[in-house]
Amino acid sequence: MRPLACLLLLAFTLSAQKPEYDFYSEARGKNPEQYAAEMRRSGIAASEIARRLDLLQHHRPLLDADRWDRFYGSSTSNYNRQPNAFLAELAPTLKPGVALDYAMGDGRNALYLAKLGWTVHGFDMSEVAIGLARRRAAELGLRIDATVSTDAAYDFGKERFDLILFSWSMPLVDVRKVIDALKPGGIVVMEFGAGFTGRNGMLRLFDDLLIERYEIRRAMSDFYDRRETQVFRLIARK
Ligand SMILES: C[S@@+](CC[C@H](N)C(=O)[O-])C[C@H]1O[C@@H](n2cnc3c(N)ncnc32)[C@H](O)[C@@H]1O
Known part of the structure; x- marks a missing residue:
């Protein structure tokens, strides 16, 4: 890929990833109560805990879409790039x-x-x-x-x-x-x-x-x- 195309792709990719959803990689697959207890033990502010739990309970598609955006945005993601x-x-x-x-x-x-x-x-x-x-x-x-x-x-x-x-x-x-x-x-x-x-x-x-x-x-x-x-x-x- 040409350098300009690489830069444009990187800019596009970064703009599609939302730092406010970074927590999802550690939260995914956990029961929300268990995750809430973990966050409290780590000293995370109550407002942040509430924000994350709201996203997990009511806006899962936003989190999943961001997760897949990160997956497809990373050149190191391991998947079959050929047709199935x-x-x-x-x-x-x-x-x-x-x-x-x-x-x-x-x-x-x-x-x-x-x-x-x-x-x-x-x-x-x-x-x-x-x-x-x-x-x-x-x-x-x-x-x-x-x-x-x-x-x-x-x-x-x-x-x-x-x-x-x-x-x-x-x-x-x-x-x-x-x-x-x-x-x-x-x-x-x-x-x-x-x-x-x-x-x-x-x-x-x-x-x-x-x-x-x-x-x-x-x-x-x-x-x-x-x-x-x-x-x-x-x-x-x-
Ligand atoms: C394992 S990948 C398979 C992608 C593609 N079918 C292939 O074989 O290359 C799963 C895909 O499902 C998409 N996906 C997951 N849940 C979805 C949903 N509820 N609606 C639309 N797409 C979804 C993800 O964004 C991801 O691209």
């Missing part, structure tokens, strides 16, 4: 249509599909991730519709998509929104690792669809330090 391997195995066998990339991250999969001739829509809560996706699309001369949005706020519409991709993501909204957004005959393609749902949770999510493929295998995770883990994969058709 399951998608890359499947996509060449499909006729291009209209796809939705759910929580698309930096667009590695959206851009791959666009290159194959798909019309691609996608969204992600991270401004930094969507910024990267848009910039790469411009560099590659590809068109994708990439929106900064949480899944809760995204307008999925009805019968719009031939393919809905969940790559290392899962629906946090009512799954009926996803199923309604698929065209009849459209497919859900999903991959994630152990810990996203309980045993066979992926199957149960799409029980209303025809499960065409479901597998669990040892493979390298695309995220979370790229370690060997159980990887779950599914194709389900409406």
Whole structure:
């Protein structure tokens, strides 16, 4: 990358990270009471404790978006920058249509599909991730519709998509929104690792669809330090 582009990227990245959310890395995953007790023991002011607890209890998406902004803004973040391997195995066998990339991250999969001739829509809560996706699309001369949005706020519409991709993501909204957004005959393609749902949770999510493929295998995770883990994969058709 050229020096000016590096500087612009750094400025953009820093502006998207909020120092007032720095505490989230230590608070995440803790029970709020336990975290409040820890803060009191460390001598943190009551007003600051109240501010943090309010954010944790009522504004979690803001904290999560900032966390992912930091992740995508750091050049040392360890994730697969190539298209997801399951998608890359499947996509060449499909006729291009209209796809939705759910929580698309930096667009590695959206851009791959666009290159194959798909019309691609996608969204992600991270401004930094969507910024990267848009910039790469411009560099590659590809068109994708990439929106900064949480899944809760995204307008999925009805019968719009031939393919809905969940790559290392899962629906946090009512799954009926996803199923309604698929065209009849459209497919859900999903991959994630152990810990996203309980045993066979992926199957149960799409029980209303025809499960065409479901597998669990040892493979390298695309995220979370790229370690060997159980990887779950599914194709389900409406
Ligand atoms: C593990 S990454 C996967 C990114 C992408 N699907 C890929 O495979 O490269 C998870 C992504 O989900 C996004 N995300 C998490 N919760 C979200 C939500 N509620 N709404 C929208 N995006 C969300 C994060 O910003 C992050 O980019």
